[in-house]
Amino acid sequence: MKSYAIPNTAKPGESHVLRHNSCKDSLELSIFPEVRTAHDMFWNSVKIASDKPFLGHRKYDSATKTYGEYVYQTYGQVATRVTNLGCGLVHINQQVQEQPNGGIKRNFPVAIYANNCPEWAITERAAFTQSLYTVSLYDTLGESSVEYIINHSEAPLIVCSIDKVAKLLRMSEDIPNIRNIISTNSFDQVAGGSGSHMPSPYNTSAVSVLKQWAASKNINLYDIDEVERIGAEHSIPHYPPRPDDIYTICYTSGTTGNPKGALCTHSAYTFAAKSSVETSEIAPHPVYISYLPLAHTYGRTCENIATLLQGTIGYFRGDITGIIEDCQALQPTMFASVPRLLNRIYDRMAAATIYASGITGIVARKAVGDKLANLKAGLGNKHAVWDRLLFNKMKAIISKRLMRVNTGSAPLEANVLDFLRIGLACTVVEGFGMTETSAMSTIQSNSENTSGNIGVPAIGVECKLIDVKEMNYLVTDTPVPRGELCVRGPNLFVGYLKEEEKTRESFVGDGWFATGDISQFNADGTISIIDRKKNIFKLSQGEYVAPEKIENILSKHQLVMQSFVHGDSLNDKLVAVIVPDPETFVPWAKKVLAKSPQPHAQTLGELCSNSEIVAAFQAQVDEATARAKLHGFEKPKAIFLEATPFDIEVNQLLTPTLKLKRKEAAVYYKDTLVALYAKLKNAN
Numbered sequence: 046m047k048s049y050a051i052p053n054t055a056k057p058g059e060s061h062v063l064r065h066n067s068c069k070d071s072l073e074l075s076i077f078p079e080v081r082t083a084h085d086m087f088w089n090s091v092k093i094a095s096d097k098p099f100l101g102h103r104k105y106d107s108a109t110k111t112y113g114e115y116v117y118q119t120y121g122q123v124a125t126r127v128t129n130l131g132c133g134l135v136h137i138n139q140q141v142q143e144q145p146n147g148g149i150k151r152n153f154p155v156a157i158y159a160n161n162c163p164e165w166a167i168t169e170r171a172a173f174t175q176s177l178y179t180v181s182l183y184d185t186l187g188e189s190s191v192e193y194i195i196n197h198s199e200a201p202l203i204v205c206s207i208d209k210v211a212k213l214l215r216m217s218e219d220i221p222n223i224r225n226i227i228s229t230n231s232f233d234q235v236a237g238g239s240g241s242h243m244p245s246p247y248n249t250s251a252v253s254v255l256k257q258w259a260a261s262k263n264i265n266l267y268d269i270d271e272v273e274r275i276g277a278e279h280s281i282p283h284y285p286p287r288p289d290d291i292y293t294i295c296y297t298s299g300t301t302g303n304p305k306g307a308l309c310t311h312s313a314y315t316f317a318a319k320s321s322v323e324t325s326e327i328a329p330h331p332v333y334i335s336y337l338p339l340a341h342t343y344g345r346t347c348e349n350i351a352t353l354l355q356g357t358i359g360y361f362r363g364d365i366t367g368i369i370e371d372c373q374a375l376q377p378t379m380f381a382s383v384p385r386l387l388n389r390i391y392d393r394m395a396a397a398t399i400y401a402s403g404i405t406g407i408v409a410r411k412a413v414g415d416k417l418a419n420l421k422a423g424l425g426n427k428h429a430v431w432d433r434l435l436f437n438k439m440k441a442i443i444s445k446r447l448m449r450v451n452t453g454s455a456p457l458e459a460n461v462l463d464f465l466r467i468g469l470a471c472t473v474v475e476g477f478g479m480t481e482t483s484a485m486s487t488i489q490s491n492s493e494n495t496s497g498n499i500g501v502p503a504i505g506v507e508c509k510l511i512d513v514k515e516m517n518y519l520v521t522d523t524p525v526p527r528g529e530l531c532v533r534g535p536n537l538f539v540g541y542l543k544e545e546e547k548t549r550e551s552f553v554g555d556g557w558f559a560t561g562d563i564s565q566f567n568a569d570g571t572i573s574i575i576d577r578k579k580n581i582f583k584l585s586q587g588e589y590v591a592p593e594k595i596e597n598i599l600s601k602h603q604l605v606m607q608s609f610v611h612g613d614s615l616n617d618k619l620v621a622v623i624v625p626d627p628e629t630f631v632p633w634a635k636k637v638l639a640k641s642p643q644p645h646a647q648t649l650g651e652l653c654s655n656s657e658i659v660a661a662f663q664a665q666v667d668e669a670t671a672r673a674k675l676h677g678f679e680k681p682k683a684i685f686l687e688a689t690p691f692d693i694e695v696n697q698l699l700t701p702t703l704k705l706k707r708k709e710a711a712v713y714y715k716d717t718l719v720a721l722y723a724k725l726k727n728a729n
Contacts, residue, residue: 047490048501048570060510060520060528060566065324065502072505072534074316076323077353081288082311084173086318086353087127094355095121097330100163101359103374112367115359115375118163126167126273128283131174133276134227137265138201141224151176151284154198154294158182158191158205158213160363161335164229164269166348168204169293169339173311174283178291181340185588185676186296186304188216193303194296195220197542202227207235210255210266217262226259228268288312294542295342297480297589306542307480309342316505316535317483318349324488324503325474327449329354331379334372336361341587342484343453347381369442376444381451384458385586385617391461394439394468409435416467420494426466426473439468447471451488453478454587455614456574459496466494475499477574481551481558483536487572498571506534510564511553513578516708518563529578530564531557580707585617588678592707595619595681598673603629604665607691609698609710610681611718620721621666621681622714624690625653637661653686662686683721685714 049069054062064072080086090099098117105112118126135149142150155172157179159165169179180198182191182205195203202225203213213226232252259266267275286292292311296304321327333351335358337344351358359375361368368386398409412431420426428436440447450465450473457475466473476488477499487508489500502508510528512519520526533556540548553559563576581591592610599608599621607624627649634652641657652658663684670680691698691705698710711718 046570050570054509055520058512058520060526063502063508063566063570063572065504065506067504068502072507074319074323074505077319080315080319080353082173082286082290083292083314083349084170084283084285084311086315086349087170087173088124090352090355091120091124095119095124097355098357099123099352100166101357101375102163103362103371105362112362112370112374117357120355123163123167123170127170128174129273129276129280130167130171130269131177131276131283132280133272133274134171134177134202135175135281136275136279137225137227137267137272141201141265149281152178152290154178154180154200156180156182156195156198156200156203156205157339158203158209159229160206161337161339161344161360162206162229162363163360164204165339166358168229168269173286173292175281176284176286176290178286179293180306181293181295183338183340188212190296190304192216192219194306195223197303197306198294201225204229204269206230207232207252207255210259214255214258214262214264217264223264225265225267227272228266230268231270232268233270286311288315293345295340295480305544305547307538308540308542309480309483309538313483313536313538314346314349317346317478317485318353320503320505320536321346321350321485321488322353325449325491327354327379329356331356331449332375332377332446333358333379333381334361334368334375334377335359336365336368336371337381337383342480343381343478346478346484347379347451351379372443373441376446378444378446378448379451380443380447380449381453383454383585383587384452384456384461384614387450387452387457387465388461388585390442391464391468394442395464398435398439398468412436413464413467417463420463420467423494425492426494427470432470436468436470440470443469450474451476453484455583455585456499457496458615462496477562477572479560481538482532482534482560483538485536486532486534486560489571495569495571498567498573501571503534503536506532506536508532508572509557510566511559513563516563516576516578518576522565525565525567527563527565527575530560530562530572530574532560533557576708582612583614584612584619584678585614586678588676590619590679592619595621595670595675595679596705598669598675599623599666602665602669604633604662607705609691609705609707609714611711611714616722617678618682618722618725619678619680620683620685620718620725622685622687622710622717623662623666624687625649625662634658634661650688653688659684659686683725685717685721 049064049066051062080089096119099120101115101117103112103115155177172179180200201222204227207228207230256266288311290311292309292314294306296306331351339345361371399413412435416428448471453476472491474489478484478486486506487500488503509531510520510526513529518527520528537558561578562574564572564574583589590612595610596608599605604625606626609622612619693699698706
């Protein structure tokens, strides 16, 4: 067995409890006992590796419009900046208080609104030196959610990239708590065009205008260099956080309505990093490419792992299309990713090998076949001959030094995972985590040769299943137990900010957090996710979608009677089955066809299957979703027009209360959905 089932823990409606095989007698971690907070994590590594490179970026040359090699700041250099910035944040916040000369105000949130960059990491670690905590913002939330989070968290200042300053100033009347804005970009560098991380449209006069605009709003606008200088001039001792202090408030966009602010502690994130290292036996001094958004927990936990192990973090340029070039410049040993990007890498590798023509394709298919056979036989993913001739070159597409690839946020298709394991000739593993679990809960072992599962509980974490009777998932199911996956461990969040009822709903007693994911405990001890309890799902790029929200928007359109919006974690786009309203649809459709030289369709079924009508209806859907200001990933990209309405008795797609049976609809329209995704793939 790949995990340990604790004897006599099964109860009516609950499965046995699963642990990591090393946790039969204890859930305690064995590494870094002195590291109890994220503050400890960084300063322990400063003590051990002061002169080693920590944070790197590629300087942009505005003259040649190219990026140079990575340049690094050492742990010691970053430590100085972190200390000064922490003092500066406290000082500038103190100056706008009603009693600026009173006692030092701490424990306030620092909002961060920027792409991944060294200053993101420096700001977070600076906050910790004074027992401050962070609140992360990101563009896909939408402007209304950004406003909501700033106000809901009561953040008094924001550290942001310079391109966000104007947006925040426009919103200033709606975010009255904000009195200080700090640009992560040095004003001198963006105005001069030298040494910055990316191209800048700003110049000296533009910066001057922003400062004047901020002053007119009674907001202080600084760049990060200035706040560091202020901190150096107003130095105060470190005031480290305790393990149970808040590390960050991470807002989730997984539901309709306002996002929920998950309160995550230092102990939870520290445990997550330590357990990940111990479970996966990650080697010291990793080199990590940082591009997964730091606004999310996955990216932050990966950076914490690198920090814990005195590793080096290199930041991508801010443009995901350049990630491969950034990797080749950095040569990372650790690459954390999501299915959407790994699918692109797979497509590129497969096109050059197994789908190649001529002798190249013949040799590649033989090599892949041999290595896949070895992998499935438990003989590992290395091959002395084929690696030297072919697969080392494939690995070099990302990095010659690549040792480990982690994937999460959504399932990776089995054929892609297997191909990457043999093609990259390194450890490639899939795991599971959520915002509420500090981005970790389960992980595959380094030697895992199966796919379609999320591994086993990490060291120190426990998992169990509970019945979901309304969906017919029971822990008594055969051949394996099925139900909602529940997680317990030190990695859990403590609740949602100002949302006591939602916090209570997310726990099922005795410290167990209910994930909302329907899972099964496989015969070999691994766990597989097979469904989602709530009507919320993730697309392959990791974005959450609430289909009812989109269906409600479509239902307001005069041509729409019913709709079923579908997506899953293997695809990055939505599709929809739409039942038109015959009274409005038929006249509209005939009008669309009036100019067509082809014989006109007459019946409702003929109109629904007419390609010209479908294209025109798609345009109507595009307009409706655009008017509703939906994100791109929330807009159905292909539709099927269904002439037969959803009902209770005939196709049985509605409940007695006329709610859509989503699971049954996915089965009923399985072939249709496959055809819609094939249509999208062919269009690309």
